[in-house]
Amino acid sequence: MIINSLDLYSRIWIGQYDRIDDLGIYDNGNRWNMGAKSHVLFQRIRDLMIPSLAEYGDYTCCSLGIWSDKTDVKAINAYDIQQRLRYEVSWFRKPEGDISVFFDEPWIRGNIGAFSVFCEQTDGGINAILYLLFKHLTIIQTSLEVYRFLINRNIDTAFKYYTSDEEVLSLAEELTIIYKRYDYLSFPADRTFGKKKYTDLKNKIALLMEKIRKTIDEAVWVDFIRINIPPTNPFLPTGL
Numbered sequence: 001m002i003i004n005s006l007d008l009y010s011r012i013w014i015g016q017y018d019r020i021d022d023l024g025i026y027d028n029g030n031r032w033n034m035g036a037k038s039h040v041l042f043q044r045i046r047d048l049m050i051p052s053l054a055e056y057g058d059y060t061c062c063s064l065g066i067w068s069d070k071t072d073v074k075a076i077n078a079y080d081i082q083q084r085l086r087y088e089v090s091w092f093r094k095p096e097g098d099i100s101v102f103f104d105e106p107w108i109r110g111n112i113g114a115f116s117v118f119c120e121q122t123d124g125g126i127n128a129i130l131y132l133l134f135k136h137l138t139i140i141q142t143s144l145e146v147y148r149f150l151i152n153r154n155i156d157t158a159f160k161y162y163t164s165d166e167e168v169l170s171l172a173e174e175l176t177i178i179y180k181r182y183d184y185l186s187f188p189a190d191r192t193f194g195k196k197k198y199t200d201l202k203n204k205i206a207l208l209m210e211k212i213r214k215t216i217d218e219a220v221w222v223d224f225i226r227i228n229i230p231p232t233n234p235f236l237p238t239g240l
Helices: 002-013 017-023 037-049 051-056 073-093 134-151 155-159 166-179 193-218
Strands: 116-122 125-131 225-229
Touching: 002 017, 002 073, 002 134, 017 037, 017 134, 037 051, 037 166, 073 116, 073 125, 073 134, 134 155, 134 193, 155 166
Parallel strands: none
Antiparallel strands: 116 125, 125 225
16 A cells, blocks of 8 residues: 555656556546546646646657756655665565566665565564654655545645645646546456455555544654565456
C-alpha cells in the first residue's frame, strides 16, 4: 500500500495522470479515447502545471523524468522512499535476485536522505521494520492521503496537494464530477470486483493512517514503525 501510494503521488507530480486509472477500482470506459472530456481536462491541467511539456503532445505519452531539474523535490523524496522499500522487500522475498528495477540499488536523489529497512518472516507474512525520520513519515502520510482521495474519486481535493492554481483546481472539480459517474470495475466472473477492491483499499489506508496519526499526536518515537506486508499481492484480481 505504501509503495503504491508513493508511486502514484510522485507520478502525478511529473504529469502521469493516466496512472490514476490504474487504480482499477472504477471503469471510465474511455481511457484511450483522446476526445473524452476527462482526457481533455487532464491535458489542460498538465499544460498548466508543467508548461515545459505543452509542446510535446498528449499527457499519456510524455512526462517529466523523476530526477528532472523541473520535478518538485517532494516527488523525488517520495520516490527515494519507494525505492528503498521495494528494494529491501524484493530482495527478502527473492534473495537470489532478479533483473527488474525493484532489485536495483536505490539511487537517493532527494534532500532528506536515506533510511534503513529490515524484513522478517512471520506467520502473518512479511514484516518490514522501518527506521524513519519524521520527514519520511510525513511524506508517507501525504501520499496515503492523496491515494485515499483518488480512490474516492475526489480529484479536486487530491490536486490541492499539488497546486493552489484556481484554474487547475476548477478543472479538477470538473473531473471529480465526471469520475463520480463511473461504475465500479466488474468482470463476468466477479461483478463486484471494483467495489470489493475499493473497500479493501479504503480499510488498509484507514489502518495505516491511524497508526501514523497516533505516532504524530502522541509525539512518542520509538526506533521503528512495524508495517505488515501480506504474503501475496492484494491488488491483483483472482479467479479471472
